[in-house]
Amino acid sequence: MKKAEAKPYVLGIIGPIASGKDAAADYLAKKYGFRKIVLSNFLRQEAKARGHQPSREYLRKLQAELRKKNGNDFLLRKAVESIEKNRYERAVISGLRQYDECDEAKKKLKAKIILLDADPFIRFMRAKKRGRKGFSSTYEQFLHQDAIESALFQFHKTQKLADFRIINSKDIKEMQKSIDAIAKKLKLKKK
Numbered sequence: 001m002k003k004a005e006a007k008p009y010v011l012g013i014i015g016p017i018a019s020g021k022d023a024a025a026d027y028l029a030k031k032y033g034f035r036k037i038v039l040s041n042f043l044r045q046e047a048k049a050r051g052h053q054p055s056r057e058y059l060r061k062l063q064a065e066l067r068k069k070n071g072n073d074f075l076l077r078k079a080v081e082s083i084e085k086n087r088y089e090r091a092v093i094s095g096l097r098q099y100d101e102c103d104e105a106k107k108k109l110k111a112k113i114i115l116l117d118a119d120p121f122i123r124f125m126r127a128k129k130r131g132r133k134g135f136s137s138t139y140e141q142f143l144h145q146d147a148i149e150s151a152l153f154q155f156h157k158t159q160k161l162a163d164f165r166i167i168n169s170k171d172i173k174e175m176q177k178s179i180d181a182i183a184k185k186l187k188l189k190k191k
Contacts, residue, residue: 013095
């Protein structure tokens with residue numbers, strides 16, 4: 001008789017623009033052995049294949065198109081495929097946005113969801129510092145873009161699925177301490 005394969009341990013990270021989702025996922029990868037999956041990377045790859053620059057506005061339109069064609073959980077299914085194909089024991093999915101994605105991650109993957117948030121001006125300064133193409137150049141534009149995404153992704157509803165919440169308005173060390181506290185509650189061992 002074949003031994004049943006162990007299900008992967010999955011964490012999902014949600015949060016608004018520049019709240020620290022990727023930094024948290026990087027820390028979980030480095031310290032706890034998680035494999036990082038960034039949902040927006042699937043969109044960036046598709047944009048590139050279509051010959052488009054991956055601006056935030058274009059990625060939003062592309063995501064809407066792909067979800068309409070393939071279902072609301074399209075990006076989550078891409079993440080699940082990656083987890084299964086690579087046989088990850090631990091995976092952290094960064095950038096879950098919509099309610100359906102988080103709900104499915106909790107149901108299908110038994111994922112625990114971590115919400116990261118921060119003061120909007122701090123998030124604007126972080127976004128400005130990382131300098132990705134298509135990001136707002138003024139604080140007012142940032143707030144407008146943030147409001148559009150919050151409404152589009154129904155973030156008020158999505159954040160209710162979070163199992164843990166981190167206010168990430170301080171430095172990266174404070175965020176890492178918060179991740180360590182969550183890891184302790186989840187009984188995660190360092191790798």
